[in-house]
Amino acid sequence: MIYRRFFNVPTYRIRSPWEELHRMRQQLDQMFDDTPSQRASAGVFPLINLTEDKDNYYVRAELPGVKSDELDIQVTGNNLAISGERKIAAQEDARYHRREREAGTFSRIVGLPGEVDTDKVEARLENGILSIVVSKAEIAKPKQISVS
Amino acid sequence: MADTQSKELKVREKQEVASPAEQTMPGLVFTPAVDIFEREKEITLLADMPGVKADDLTIDLRDNTLTLSADIAPVDNTNEEEVLIEYETGRYYRQFTLGELINQENIDAKLNDGVLRLTLPKVEKATPKKITVKTG
Numbered sequence: 001m002i003y004r005r006f007f008n009v010p011t012y013r014i015r016s017p018w019e020e021l022h023r024m025r026q027q028l029d030q031m032f033d034d035t036p037s038q039r040a041s042a043g044v045f046p047l048i049n050l051t052e053d054k055d056n057y058y059v060r061a062e063l064p065g066v067k068s069d070e071l072d073i074q075v076t077g078n079n080l081a082i083s084g085e086r087k088i089a090a091q092e093d094a095r096y097h098r099r100e101r102e103a104g105t106f107s108r109i110v111g112l113p114g115e116v117d118t119d120k121v122e123a124r125l126e127n128g129i130l131s132i133v134v135s136k137a138e139i140a141k142p143k144q145i146s147v148s
Numbered sequence: 149m150a151d152t153q154s155k156e157l158k159v160r161e162k163q164e165v166a167s168p169a170e171q172t173m174p175g176l177v178f179t180p181a182v183d184i185f186e187r188e189k190e191i192t193l194l195a196d197m198p199g200v201k202a203d204d205l206t207i208d209l210r211d212n213t214l215t216l217s218a219d220i221a222p223v224d225n226t227n228e229e230e231v232l233i234e235y236e237t238g239r240y241y242r243q244f245t246l247g248e249l250i251n252q253e254n255i256d257a258k259l260n261d262g263v264l265r266l267t268l269p270k271v272e273k274a275t276p277k278k279i280t281v282k283t284g
Contacts, residue, residue: 051228064262128198128262
């Protein structure tokens with residue numbers, strides 16, 4: 001397990017010889033930290049965070065610069081499809097010093113772990129963060145059973 | 149640029165700040181991805197800062213050093229259970245050294261959909277004035 005964590009390191013740009021050491025130390029720190037970091041990323045844009053409470057699933061994704069009308073969200077069964085396009089206007093007559101932001105299309109399907117009510121889905125795009133609330137189906141909600 | 153517009157976006161891990169200085173505040177700090185381009189009259193900087201509100205953003209320019217730093221409002225999800233976590237959130241920090249003199253009074257910053265657009269107008273160089281010498 002430990003070896004896995006070591007070699008599963010994504011490639012970073014190394015700026016100084018100490019940075020790699022620094023990163024290793026951070027990863028060791030993370031290992032002994034008991035925060036649940038299940039970083040089993042599917043490697044598909046956009047990266048999402050999925051959380052749940054007893055009524056809803058919450059899907060969040062960072063989509064800076066994406067307009068709501070360029071985004072398409074669909075729910076079928078318990079699959080949530082997010083697709084769209086991020087457009088960046090090219091500056092023809094300007095001289096670029098840095099060009100790190102990327103434009104392009106994306107599409108991702110997120111399988112939700114339980115049954116959902118497809119009629120009760122709300123999506124909001126605020127400050128570049130997409131948050132979708134999907135209601136769980138009645139049968140999937142936990143029932144409180146009182147002990148008499 | 150039509151071909152680059154339609155390509156598929158790839159996942160890029162958020163870059164954590166290597167270490168600007170020792171952090172006293174807890175939490176992660178990320179480097180925002182930026183585009184910087186220059187025209188005759190101004191330099192424009194675009195930075196991806198998802199989750200940042202205008203009030204949380206600090207832009208500081210002194211001695212040719214431009215510093216961008218932003219706090220994000222923590223997501224209110226304390227009663228939610230994590231199922232899958234692919235990205236982490238944190239503050240943003242990045243510094244640039246500017247080669248040009250900037251007209252500090254006309255700096256314009258706009259934050260839209262998590263993207264900061266910063267326009268830094270250059271100081272107009274003193275245009276040489278031709279003086280004609282009259283005779284007589």
